[in-house]
Amino acid sequence: MRLIFLSSLLLSLVAADLFTAIADLEHMLGAEKGVANVIDDYIVAEQKRLNDLRKYAEEYTSRNLHAENVGPEFVTNPINAYLLIKRLTTEWKKVENIMLNNRAEGFIKNITETRSKSLVKFPGEDDLSGAAVALLRLQDTYKLDTADLSNGIIGGEKVSNKLNGHDTFEVGRAAYNQKDYYHCLMWMQVALNKIENENPKSVEESEILEYLAYSLYQQGNVRRALALTKRLAKISPNHPRAKGNVKWYEDMLQGKDM
Amino acid sequence: MRLIFLSSLLLSLVAADLFTAIADLEHMLGAEKGVANVIDDYIVAEQKRLNDLRKYAEEYTSRNLHAENVGPEFVTNPINAYLLIKRLTTEWKKVENIMLNNRAEGFIKNITETRSKSLVKFPGEDDLSGAAVALLRLQDTYKLDTADLSNGIIGGEKVSNKLNGHDTFEVGRAAYNQKDYYHCLMWMQVALNKIENENPKSVEESEILEYLAYSLYQQGNVRRALALTKRLAKISPNHPRAKGNVKWYEDMLQGKDM
Numbered sequence: 001m002r003l004i005f006l007s008s009l010l011l012s013l014v015a016a017d018l019f020t021a022i023a024d025l026e027h028m029l030g031a032e033k034g035v036a037n038v039i040d041d042y043i044v045a046e047q048k049r050l051n052d053l054r055k056y057a058e059e060y061t062s063r064n065l066h067a068e069n070v071g072p073e074f075v076t077n078p079i080n081a082y083l084l085i086k087r088l089t090t091e092w093k094k095v096e097n098i099m100l101n102n103r104a105e106g107f108i109k110n111i112t113e114t115r116s117k118s119l120v121k122f123p124g125e126d127d128l129s130g131a132a133v134a135l136l137r138l139q140d141t142y143k144l145d146t147a148d149l150s151n152g153i154i155g156g157e158k159v160s161n162k163l164n165g166h167d168t169f170e171v172g173r174a175a176y177n178q179k180d181y182y183h184c185l186m187w188m189q190v191a192l193n194k195i196e197n198e199n200p201k202s203v204e205e206s207e208i209l210e211y212l213a214y215s216l217y218q219q220g221n222v223r224r225a226l227a228l229t230k231r232l233a234k235i236s237p238n239h240p241r242a243k244g245n246v247k248w249y250e251d252m253l254q255g256k257d258m
Numbered sequence: 259m260r261l262i263f264l265s266s267l268l269l270s271l272v273a274a275d276l277f278t279a280i281a282d283l284e285h286m287l288g289a290e291k292g293v294a295n296v297i298d299d300y301i302v303a304e305q306k307r308l309n310d311l312r313k314y315a316e317e318y319t320s321r322n323l324h325a326e327n328v329g330p331e332f333v334t335n336p337i338n339a340y341l342l343i344k345r346l347t348t349e350w351k352k353v354e355n356i357m358l359n360n361r362a363e364g365f366i367k368n369i370t371e372t373r374s375k376s377l378v379k380f381p382g383e384d385d386l387s388g389a390a391v392a393l394l395r396l397q398d399t400y401k402l403d404t405a406d407l408s409n410g411i412i413g414g415e416k417v418s419n420k421l422n423g424h425d426t427f428e429v430g431r432a433a434y435n436q437k438d439y440y441h442c443l444m445w446m447q448v449a450l451n452k453i454e455n456e457n458p459k460s461v462e463e464s465e466i467l468e469y470l471a472y473s474l475y476q477q478g479n480v481r482r483a484l485a486l487t488k489r490l491a492k493i494s495p496n497h498p499r500a501k502g503n504v505k506w507y508e509d510m511l512q513g514k515d516m
Binding site: 025028029035036040042053057058061063064066067072074077078083084085086087088099104108122123125127131138159161163167170 | 410
């Protein structure tokens with residue numbers, strides 16, 4: 001019973017926000033099935049390229065070993081001299097070409113073309129922030145806990161996959177772009193907690209800290225904004241704004257004019 | 259005894275042709291030891307890149323499978339909708355970047371810099387043809403058999419590694435560039451025999467055939483030049499010169515003016 005209620009709740013909420021987009025999303029799901037195959041094909045092609053290269057490396061090694069065994073007079077033999085020079089000119093060019101011959105562009109073109117043929121408008125940055133804002137509205141309307149929602153839990157029920165650190169960070173960024181520092185702060189805090197257990201981390205801690213500090217400042221918590229910015233300056237010594245921001249927050253706490 | 263004679267013979271011949279180059283060649287041999295390691299490091303870096311990509315492909319597959327199991331209402335859940343759109347935008351960009359991020363240029367720069375630091379002048383095309391011409395002089399002076407010489411055999415003794423089809427072809431090309439069609443013809447014929455047993459072939463048959471046919475013509479064997487050019491036109495239907503050359507040789511055999 002409760003699940004049915006939830007489903008229709010979700011449906012109506014999404015329908016309001018993304019009505020025309022739902023059919024598109026369903027089509028996209030089908031179209032995306034091909035992407036994994038294209039990536040797999042690309043990996044097979046690249047493995048072949050690396051195997052060719054490995055053969056050359058083995059040839060280099062075995063020839064050098066032979067030359068060492070023969071000793072310094074190896075190169076006084078004109079056939080050896082010719083083969084050594086050829087290895088260093090023509091064959092090195094071949095190795096370079098194999099190293100540079102990453103076939104990614106062809107495969108990416110293949111995927112791009114499949115998508116453009118599929119008659120579905122593929123989503124862009126705007127659609128992403130739209131979908132994030134839809135989540136924020138859902139949260140607001142039903143007073144949902146940020147950590148729960150980011151773990152795919154609504155009303156105590158698991159209704160979807162969980163968001164990783166970067167997924168969560170992007171929702172926070174959508175809030176930030178709407179000057180909604182209240183939600184930004186909550187989502188960035190959850191993102192920070194999530195990346196603690198990630199390896200590799202789906203988003204850099206420094207990226208989260210800058211948004212989190214600014215949202216704390218906007219919500220009036222300058223002292224904590226300063227503490228986080230100091231941490232940012234420490235873990236990211238070359239950060240273009242961290243040191244300046246530390247001073248800015250320090251001046252603010254000392255009541256100086258800005 | 260015989261081997262000692264051969265060695266001093268080879269040494270004196272090469273000394274005449276490549277005197278200053280021998281010290282360089284010895285240095286190169288040492289420097290080239292690093293190349294195989296750089297190629298190996300590159301392969302390791304590329305394997306890591308492909309493994310990252312494989313993880314993404316697996317995620318694509320498992321997420322799609324999950325969506326299929328849920329059914330069409332999958333995308334009416336706003337968390338799913340957000341995650342799907344994110345996968346199609348931000349994450350697809352990541353996959354593209356990994357696919358395009360071939361690190362070959364850095365590794366090649368590394369090898370180039372190691373070479374330029376090694377204080378040895380690395381050989382170019384001129385040095386390669388010089389070394390090939392040295393082989394031709396050796397052959398001429400001592401009336402050596404082309405097939406034997408190309409197999410590293412001098413005076414019945416195996417004195418070096420054998421040349422592959424492309425190595426042999428390049429010696430023929432050096433003869434051609436000196437308008438020495440007599441030697442070009444012999445070396446191209448041996449190259450043609452060698453690639454018969456090669457897989458993959460170190461040089462295309464069509465490349466050999468054009469030089470071979472022209473050298474036969476220069477040596478007065480127009481009939482065989484025509485036969486080989488017909489074969490070239492057959493195996494390489496889009497060859498830029500083959501059809502024109504067939505007509506040229508045919509006209510010549512019919513005694514027409516050209």
